[in-house]
Amino acid sequence: MGRYVASxxxxxxxxxxxxxxxxxxxQLARLxxxxxxxxxxxxxxxxxxxxxxxxPGIVRHLxxxxxxxxxVVTATRSVDTDLVWVCLEFPxxxxxxxxxILVARLAMPPALAQFHGLLGxxxxxxxxxxxxxxxxxRYSLRDTPGWLGWLRRRL
Amino acid sequence: xxxxxxxxxxxxxxxxxxxxxxxxENAAFERERARLVRDHLGxxxxxxIDEVVGAxxxxxxxxxIGFRRFGRNARLIFRPITAKDEPEYISNVDVSHPCVxxxx
Numbered sequence: 001m002g003r004y005v006a007s008x009x010x011x012x013x014x015x016x017x018x019x020x021x022x023x024x025x026x027q028l029a030r031l032x033x034x035x036x037x038x039x040x041x042x043x044x045x046x047x048x049x050x051x052x053x054x055x056p057g058i059v060r061h062l063x064x065x066x067x068x069x070x071x072v073v074t075a076t077r078s079v080d081t082d083l084v085w086v087c088l089e090f091p092x093x094x095x096x097x098x099x100x101i102l103v104a105r106l107a108m109p110p111a112l113a114q115f116h117g118l119l120g121x122x123x124x125x126x127x128x129x130x131x132x133x134x135x136x137x138r139y140s141l142r143d144t145p146g147w148l149g150w151l152r153r154r155l
Numbered sequence: 156x157x158x159x160x161x162x163x164x165x166x167x168x169x170x171x172x173x174x175x176x177x178x179x180e181n182a183a184f185e186r187e188r189a190r191l192v193r194d195h196l197g198x199x200x201x202x203x204i205d206e207v208v209g210a211x212x213x214x215x216x217x218x219x220i221g222f223r224r225f226g227r228n229a230r231l232i233f234r235p236i237t238a239k240d241e242p243e244y245i246s247n248v249d250v251s252h253p254c255v256x257x258x259x
Contacts, residue, residue: 023214024218027222048245049247050245056252063165064168066231067233068232070240072245079256079258080174080256081256082174082254085233105254106249
């Protein structure tokens with residue numbers, strides 16, 4: 001679909017939207033149940049995180065399907081939490097959606113409370129490229145190879 | 156093994172709820188894991204409390220079967236079929252929040 005370029009002010013931030021997986025939304029609609037509205041979110045790109053996360057407040061709003069639990073190893077201790085199925089979309093960034101992904105239900109540290117979760121390596125691995133232009137203070141995300149993709153693959 | 160009574164209702168997540176207690180679902184999955192990995196690796200296991208209902212290639216199929224067989228409000232878990240459970244490494248976490256359960 002495209003390439004997203006953004007300025008970096010302290011953090012690498014990706015705007016997006018989270019909703020229930022389309023298959024679940026269809027089932028709810030078919031049964032006449034209410035479908036939670038999609039929620040605009042700001043994700044912190046975190047290459048040190050192996051899994052994408054969402055804060056408990058967003059999970060409470062969506063009431064998604066449970067996909068089991070997961071052990072999370074942090075710098076100070078290990079904890080268990082839930083994995084839930086959601087759909088992540090990036091209309092503002094123009095990047096491809098992830099219709100059915102498992103994210104960890106985790107609260108952000110207080111210093112990062114302005115974010116709704118982390119974009120971890122599980123999803124970054126499904127994108128083509130993440131580039132950080134340090135001196136220019138920008139980063140870019142690409143979900144498809146682009147014009148120079150053949151050259152990058154050779155490097 | 157401790158077997159607690161649990162309600163057969165759709166898992167709900169309030170903001171400060173602890174993680175779901177999936178002891179029984181996990182035990183059911185482990186009993187079937189070898190077969191599921193051999194025959195359905197990468198698919199979705201539909202689990203209803205102590206029973207692995209089946210393995211389905213898509214989340215949509217698992218959901219449809221689950222709703223048809225148990226209704227909209229049953230306690231259903233949709234677990235990816237993997238050979239083993241890998242821990243996740245995540246630093247930016249508030250480990251004091253009640254949504255996590257400390258590991259002893």
